[in-house]
Amino acid sequence: MTKHTSLQHQPCINNQLSIGGIALTRLVNRVGSTPFYAYDRQAIINRMAELRQQMPPELKIHYALKANPMSAVVQLMAGLVDGFDVASAAEMKTALDTAMPVEHISIAGPGKRPAELSQAIAAGITINVESFNELETIAQLSAHTGIAASVAIRINPAFELKSSGMKMGGGAKPFGIDEEQLPAVLRRVHALELDFQGFHIYSGSQNLKAEALIEAQQQSVALALRLLEFCPNGIKKLNIGGGYGIPYFANETPLNTQQVGDALNVQMDIVKAAQPHAELIIELGRYLVGEAGVYVCQVVDKKISRGQVYLVVNGGLHHHLAASGNFGQVIRKNYPIAIGNKMYAEQQETVNIVGSLCTPLDILADKILLPVAEVGDLVVVYQSGAYGLTASPNAFLSQPSAEEVLV
Numbered sequence: 001m002t003k004h005t006s007l008q009h010q011p012c013i014n015n016q017l018s019i020g021g022i023a024l025t026r027l028v029n030r031v032g033s034t035p036f037y038a039y040d041r042q043a044i045i046n047r048m049a050e051l052r053q054q055m056p057p058e059l060k061i062h063y064a065l066k067a068n069p070m071s072a073v074v075q076l077m078a079g080l081v082d083g084f085d086v087a088s089a090a091e092m093k094t095a096l097d098t099a100m101p102v103e104h105i106s107i108a109g110p111g112k113r114p115a116e117l118s119q120a121i122a123a124g125i126t127i128n129v130e131s132f133n134e135l136e137t138i139a140q141l142s143a144h145t146g147i148a149a150s151v152a153i154r155i156n157p158a159f160e161l162k163s164s165g166m167k168m169g170g171g172a173k174p175f176g177i178d179e180e181q182l183p184a185v186l187r188r189v190h191a192l193e194l195d196f197q198g199f200h201i202y203s204g205s206q207n208l209k210a211e212a213l214i215e216a217q218q219q220s221v222a223l224a225l226r227l228l229e230f231c232p233n234g235i236k237k238l239n240i241g242g243g244y245g246i247p248y249f250a251n252e253t254p255l256n257t258q259q260v261g262d263a264l265n266v267q268m269d270i271v272k273a274a275q276p277h278a279e280l281i282i283e284l285g286r287y288l289v290g291e292a293g294v295y296v297c298q299v300v301d302k303k304i305s306r307g308q309v310y311l312v313v314n315g316g317l318h319h320h321l322a323a324s325g326n327f328g329q330v331i332r333k334n335y336p337i338a339i340g341n342k343m344y345a346e347q348q349e350t351v352n353i354v355g356s357l358c359t360p361l362d363i364l365a366d367k368i369l370l371p372v373a374e375v376g377d378l379v380v381v382y383q384s385g386a387y388g389l390t391a392s393p394n395a396f397l398s399q400p401s402a403e404e405v406l407v
């Protein structure tokens, strides 16, 4: 296996991977059992600090909890980012339990139930409106409670974010309201007693191409400014999404965030000239936490089938669907993996790593070259800080869940 570009300098203590300054076997003892996810606090702090340097100083950076809603992580993020974006009532509760001011929290997602909308209105967070029906429900709930809901319109733009892992805008989509329908929806918003904040445009996720992100950012700003004509009081917020990706596979190169930040400077000036008091916001999940987390499981069996070596671990796709290749990958590829207690050992055995679920889907690595591993050794899956435990079918085959620690 070609060594992963961003993994060439993993910190080690003796022969072991170190996470948050703790040697892996010691961390296993501290957690008390395997499998578990460990998130490195300092890695998250460093990632944010670096991003701040690269982005325009006035840009607001929000964290999308969906990537990793562990409450300790969200508490840490509350001190690092400018706002939170949530996508359910439970995520809203996690966000409201932090010190983040409610004006900087928003909720997005299709199919928000009246109960969730009422909670969001009572909390005073901004609701990113996804449809005409949702707008009417919010207006009724606002009238009923006497609290003018804070709303932004989520726009499904006519353009697409090119080369994105997951496209969430352009064409027919369940997210947001089509750009063409915006004049009508804005007329309705202004006829209702709502606290109109501005726009939310989220075009896609997991993008490693600076040029594609830059183009989408430009198009998002241009679209919002065209719509100002239908906003008699202007806008207070313009959330242009994110989609900043991280490299997972050996052939991928990290996103050039400096280039994206430089281009955003230009957009910041354009927004300021048109709407001096509006906040320009990006919202990121994976980019902020994805590289700061590992999934750790233990080899419980080693066997040979017709010449191929299988390491069977005590975890699997029920904890880490994405590493198994079943979370939106078209062709299955191996996540970067190490034997965490044999970091300096030579890679000399090609193995398949499978989980303990009785299904052929439960693959963590397919023909990967690693140090010779035995029962009891620790398998570490990198790039696991985002879309890990909560993005996996925990209940499938009724195996135990995994712990999560922030170290």
Ligand SMILES: *Cc1c(COP(=O)(O)O)cnc(C)c1O
Pocket (backbone or CB within 6 Å): 064, 066, 067, 085, 108, 202, 204, 205, 206, 241, 242, 243, 244, 283, 284, 285, 286, 287, 386
């Ligand atoms: C999923 C999502 C995000 C976060 O995406 P990442 O790829 O983790 O950065 C942000 N905003 C919205 C609306 C989303 O749906």
